[in-house]
Amino acid sequence: MAKRSAPEVNAGSMADIAFLLLIFFLVTTTIETDAGLNRKLPPIQEEPQDPPPLKKKNIFQVLINQQNDLLVEEREMELGDLRQAAIDFLDNGGQGCDYCQGKGDAASSDNPTKAVISLQHTRETDYSTYIAIQNELVAAYNFLRNREANRLFGMSFTEMEADFNDAQYNGNKDQLEDKIGVIRDMFPMKLSEAEPKENN
Structure with a gap:
């Protein structure tokens, strides 16, 4: 009795099927992307203009050194205290701020619209520390904005x-x-990032 040969499977279209599946997964897959820091650069100006004069009391200085120590207004500070310090500065309730709830300290900012937070670091500062400090400063703005949005x-x-x-x-x-x-x-977000300092 003669052996029957098994029918061959036509594999000619397998490459086409694999290619179609590959295209399907490429089209339907979503790729997660990091949002990064949400910052808006000022528009390009035709002629350079001098920056408006700022009173020293309207600038909240935040410095980070190469050991990741935090210096706020020339005083050492822990990261956990930075948010409240920024809130107190922005919401001081100086001149012409009827919605501010601060103490009205004459040595602090006049008004949230005039208040600027200046952040400076050295080139040796850890990136994680820099981002943690950025988060605390943005959280201070968000706290005040949320408070006023809820009220209004x-x-x-x-x-x-x-x-x-x-x-x-x-x-x-x-x-x-x-x-x-x-x-x-x-509460305009005026967060100034100064050029990193060189460590000498």
């Missing part, structure tokens, strides 16, 4: 920004953008 509009500033950036949001985005603008005008 009944929802936090972070919720308003999340709704504004949400494509599925059904509310009035123009009205929401106006509210966000009001809060940003009350």
Whole structure:
């Protein structure tokens, strides 16, 4: 009795199928990306202008040395105390701030719109320390913005920004953008990053 040969499987289209599967997974896969630091650079100006004069009391100096020590307003400070110190500076309640709740210290900032936080570090500063300090300073702004947004509009500033950036949001985005603008005008994020110092 003659042996029957097994039918051959046509493998000619296997390469096509593998190629189609590869394209399918490339198209449908989402790749996570790091958001990084959210900073907006000033627009390019035709002619260089001198910066407006700032009073020393309206500048909150934060320095980081090569050992990652934190020096705030010429005093050593722990990272855990930085956020509250920044809040006290920004919300001092000096001149013309009827929404500020600070002590009104004459040696601190006049107004949140005039207050500038200046951050400077050395080239040997650890990146993780630098980011942790950045986070604390941004958290101080967010705390004050959330407080005022809750007081004026009944929802936090972070919720308003999340709704504004949400494509599925059904509310009035123009009205929401106006509210966000009001809060940003009350507590503008003036975070100045000075050139790193060389360690001598």
